Amino acid sequence: MSKKTIAVIGGGRWARAIAQVIAGNEAEVARVVVHHPQRQGDLAALGDADILILATPAHAVRGILAEAGAVMHGGHYLVHAVGSLEPTTLKRISEVIAEETPVRRVGALAGPALALDLEEARPAALVCGSRFDEVGALMTRVLSSRALRAYASPDLIGVELARAMVAAVALAGGVGQALDLGPAAQAVLVTRGAAEIARLGVALGGSERTFFGLAGLGELLVATQGRGSADFELGMLLGRGEKLADAERKVGRVCDGPTMVREAFRLGQMHRVRMTLISALHHWLGGERTVKEALSDMFQSGTRTE
Amino acid sequence: MRESQESYPLLRFHEERPLIVRETARRALDLLMEKSEGAPEYILNDACLQEIRRLSESSGRDEVRDLSAWRRLWRSLGTLSYEERVAQLGSLIEDYVEDVAGGFDRRVYNIASRMVPPALGILLTPEGLRGAYRALSSSGVEALLSHRLRIEGPVSELGELSRFGTLVCVPTHVSNLDSPVMGYALQLSLLPPTTYGAGKNLFTNPVLGFFMRKCGAYRVDRRIKHELYKDVLKTYSQVILERGYHSMFFPGGTRSRSGGVEEHVKLGLLGTTLPATVARFRRSLGLDRGPAIRPMYLVPATINFQLVLEAETLIADFLSETGKARYIIEDDESAQALRVLSFARSLLRLSGAVVVRFGRPMDVLGNPVDRQGQSLDPRGRPVDLSRYFYVDGEPRVVPQRDAEYMRETGVAIMKSYRENTVLMPTHLVARVAWQKLCNEMPNLDLYHRLRHSPEITLREEDVLADIDRLRAALRSRGHLLDPFAEGPAREVLETALMAFGSYHKCAALERSEEDPGLLVPRDRQLLYYYQNRIDSLKVPS
Numbered sequence: 001m002s003k004k005t006i007a008v009i010g011g012g013r014w015a016r017a018i019a020q021v022i023a024g025n026e027a028e029v030a031r032v033v034v035h036h037p038q039r040q041g042d043l044a045a046l047g048d049a050d051i052l053i054l055a056t057p058a059h060a061v062r063g064i065l066a067e068a069g070a071v072m073h074g075g076h077y078l079v080h081a082v083g084s085l086e087p088t089t090l091k092r093i094s095e096v097i098a099e100e101t102p103v104r105r106v107g108a109l110a111g112p113a114l115a116l117d118l119e120e121a122r123p124a125a126l127v128c129g130s131r132f133d134e135v136g137a138l139m140t141r142v143l144s145s146r147a148l149r150a151y152a153s154p155d156l157i158g159v160e161l162a163r164a165m166v167a168a169v170a171l172a173g174g175v176g177q178a179l180d181l182g183p184a185a186q187a188v189l190v191t192r193g194a195a196e197i198a199r200l201g202v203a204l205g206g207s208e209r210t211f212f213g214l215a216g217l218g219e220l221l222v223a224t225q226g227r228g229s230a231d232f233e234l235g236m237l238l239g240r241g242e243k244l245a246d247a248e249r250k251v252g253r254v255c256d257g258p259t260m261v262r263e264a265f266r267l268g269q270m271h272r273v274r275m276t277l278i279s280a281l282h283h284w285l286g287g288e289r290t291v292k293e294a295l296s297d298m299f300q301s302g303t304r305t306e
Numbered sequence: 307m308r309e310s311q312e313s314y315p316l317l318r319f320h321e322e323r324p325l326i327v328r329e330t331a332r333r334a335l336d337l338l339m340e341k342s343e344g345a346p347e348y349i350l351n352d353a354c355l356q357e358i359r360r361l362s363e364s365s366g367r368d369e370v371r372d373l374s375a376w377r378r379l380w381r382s383l384g385t386l387s388y389e390e391r392v393a394q395l396g397s398l399i400e401d402y403v404e405d406v407a408g409g410f411d412r413r414v415y416n417i418a419s420r421m422v423p424p425a426l427g428i429l430l431t432p433e434g435l436r437g438a439y440r441a442l443s444s445s446g447v448e449a450l451l452s453h454r455l456r457i458e459g460p461v462s463e464l465g466e467l468s469r470f471g472t473l474v475c476v477p478t479h480v481s482n483l484d485s486p487v488m489g490y491a492l493q494l495s496l497l498p499p500t501t502y503g504a505g506k507n508l509f510t511n512p513v514l515g516f517f518m519r520k521c522g523a524y525r526v527d528r529r530i531k532h533e534l535y536k537d538v539l540k541t542y543s544q545v546i547l548e549r550g551y552h553s554m555f556f557p558g559g560t561r562s563r564s565g566g567v568e569e570h571v572k573l574g575l576l577g578t579t580l581p582a583t584v585a586r587f588r589r590s591l592g593l594d595r596g597p598a599i600r601p602m603y604l605v606p607a608t609i610n611f612q613l614v615l616e617a618e619t620l621i622a623d624f625l626s627e628t629g630k631a632r633y634i635i636e637d638d639e640s641a642q643a644l645r646v647l648s649f650a651r652s653l654l655r656l657s658g659a660v661v662v663r664f665g666r667p668m669d670v671l672g673n674p675v676d677r678q679g680q681s682l683d684p685r686g687r688p689v690d691l692s693r694y695f696y697v698d699g700e701p702r703v704v705p706q707r708d709a710e711y712m713r714e715t716g717v718a719i720m721k722s723y724r725e726n727t728v729l730m731p732t733h734l735v736a737r738v739a740w741q742k743l744c745n746e747m748p749n750l751d752l753y754h755r756l757r758h759s760p761e762i763t764l765r766e767e768d769v770l771a772d773i774d775r776l777r778a779a780l781r782s783r784g785h786l787l788d789p790f791a792e793g794p795a796r797e798v799l800e801t802a803l804m805a806f807g808s809y810h811k812c813a814a815l816e817r818s819e820e821d822p823g824l825l826v827p828r829d830r831q832l833l834y835y836y837q838n839r840i841d842s843l844k845v846p847s
Contacts, residue, residue: 002698066685073690073693074671074689074691098684100685102673102687104671104711104714132707132710134704134706
């Protein structure tokens with residue numbers, strides 16, 4: 001296989017970190033181009049690349065693709081590293097790609113790897129979900145380094161949903177942290193949360209094992225440890241009694257948790273999926289229950305097999 | 307500008323048949339030798355064992371080889387030399403190709419072309435045989451069919467594409483009448499005739515079999531499951547596509563049992579459009595030798611019947627499959643009775659209308675194409691189809707990639723089906739009546755609703771109001787209504803009641819004799835069948 005030219009689309013830290021890892025893989029990569037969507041004039045570089053990696057905020061994806069789609073073609077491989085669903089439509093990013101570009105060979109990256117891990121070459125792992133074997137194979141080759149291990153999965157839907165829904169569980173983890181519930185309760189929140197999003201993910205076409213792999217549980221562990229993700233931080237502030245708008249302002253980063261809680265609840269009802277944690281969060285965020293009542297609802301929701 | 311009738315590819319099939327058979331046999335042998343990695347005994351062994359098992363259970367007629375021949379071959383496999391095994395494989399392939407390959411006789415085709423309109427005229431005339439005398443006159447045919455068979459969609463665009471490309475029609479499938487209806491719809495639209503694969507069982511009728519065999523249909527024996535046969539079929543399909551024969555596949559694989567529009571499609575033979583397309587690009591680049599291959603364009607189409615000829619049998623079959631033991635054990639005799647239909651009597655009593663609606667043509671990957679055959683992306687920008695197939699600098703077949711491409715093409719075809727399904731009065735009225743039945747029996751499952759014994763009557767006024775509500779919901783979601791379904795609700799109801807009462811053994815719904823303001827569902831299975839057309843479009847209750 002010849003060396004590949006790769007274009008990373010995105011102007012943020014995450015995009016730059018991915019570009020840095022790939023650029024270091026000289027055995028597989030000929031050239032890396034970073035395309036900043038807000039700068040004009042370098043769309044042609046995208047057309048010449050073999051692999052496109054999209055690492056932008058979810059809300060910007062459609063606009064970027066609508067423009068960049070003009071230089072994309074059927075020979076491209078397009079892999080996104082966007083950690084959420086499209087905000088207004090709640091479509092998966094691969095669905096947006098299908099609506100805006102001619103590219104068919106699409107993949108999604110997820111897993112326990114923060115920008116800082118990639119920048120400092122700390123051990124981390126990513127999984128590339130794609131229905132096309134060749135996309136998974138390509139990405140494992142161009143992403144793998146001494147510190148970063150890359151895996152392939154045929155479960156595109158599962159990888160995208162797992163990563164997006166982790167936000168809801170991370171929010172719950174933050175609340176648990178703020179209430180100082182202790183490690184056992186935290187473990188219950190995380191594992192039951194993972195089980196709930198797995199049930200919903202399966203109902204939406206994903207594979208259960210994806211939700212307990214790197215894209216699901218792997219991301220979740222990173223999101224709920226240490227400083228945690230933006231949603232974890234948001235959950236902590238909310239757990240301490242802050243109003244949602246104030247808390248979001250304090251976090252200062254994009255928080256998908258509240259939206260994902262609402263949508264996971266709606267989808268769970270639609271697909272008749274049992275979601276105790278998500279229901280409790282939904283009713284609490286909607287002001288129908290206090291945080292203590294919500295926790296009580298969750299922990300006393302009836303005896304069931306796991 | 308359209309393709310002139312004299313240049314229709316099917317008209318030259320008779321001359322090309324020996325070449326096609328030879329080329330198919332050669333390529334199938336190459337393919338199977340490659341798949342078996344030079345060990346043909348594995349493929350022969352699999353074919354022998356499967357055929358011995360099948361023929362031991364039911365000795366079919368018109369077999370390529372009989373049971374004793376398969377047993378002899380199987381016993382000899384261990385003693386044959388490599389050359390002898392290859393020869394046996396080659397001989398078997400040749401026999402299968404000869405069995406599969408269709409034929410074409412221009413005189414028979416001309417006769418059939420003249421016969422189909424009167425035959426359809428009879429079938430689609432409310433008066434049945436009483437209208438036959440009118441149907442048999444050419445002017446009567448035109449008059450009748452113009453009222454009973456309507457063709458919609460981008461017909462002139464398809465005519466343009468057929469001039470320089472190969473059309474691959476992919477219609478919905480609910481009835482055995484679909485093939486002649488599509489054939490006639492193409493003829494009326496001045497589009498070229500297609501070849502198509504037909505179940506081998508249909509060829510057992512000497513008259514039907516004669517016409518089908520002489521008009522380009524090829525034989526598909528669905529009872530044969532081994533890979534060798536499937537590869538022969540696929541190779542044949544690919545060869546005729548590469549040679550520019552307009553083709554027709556039913557992606558549903560078989561008639562819809564539920565009455566719904568296909569929600570899953572089988573992509574086996576349709577999948578041969580991809581290697582044929584790769585071959586096209588390779589030849590155009592001079593990477594492979596051979597004559598130029600025309601681009602292929604998929605043409606989804608929906609065939610929409612007011613009444614379906616085999617409705618009773620199909621829905622009984624559907625319910626026995628999905629209900630399994632619960633249904634069959636409890637009501638076996640009733641289920642049997644519903645399956646028994648007199649086909650001939652049905653033909654002559656059939657009343658109804660049909661709409662064939664062509665969808666927007668697409669390339670083999672499901673991208674829409676314009677009049678010039680240019681593939682377009684979702685935003686309408688031109689895309690280069692060849693680039694989807696390049697690997698290390700040249701177009702190549704990649705089985706996993708192509709299977710995934712084909713799955714996506716299937717999704718595009720099903721989307722087209724949903725967008726182009728035309729809903730008839732029988733569908734609307736059945737939907738409304740079925741919903742009312744469900745409301746009357748809220749806590750029962752499907753099988754109890756179908757078999758719940760107390761007679762339930764529906765107030766006509768309520769049904770009329772619900773027809774209006776349903777139509778509003780369908781329109782708001784962009785679904786298409788037949789003109790007969792667009793009039794006042796009372797006319798829609800009368801049309802449906804007339805249709806239900808004119809053909810089926812037991813009317814799905816009829817007016818109460820005691821109280822004309824009440825409607826009585828008589829055959830709930832049929833109601834369920836016709837309402838499934840709307841149900842499959844995922845319209846909320």
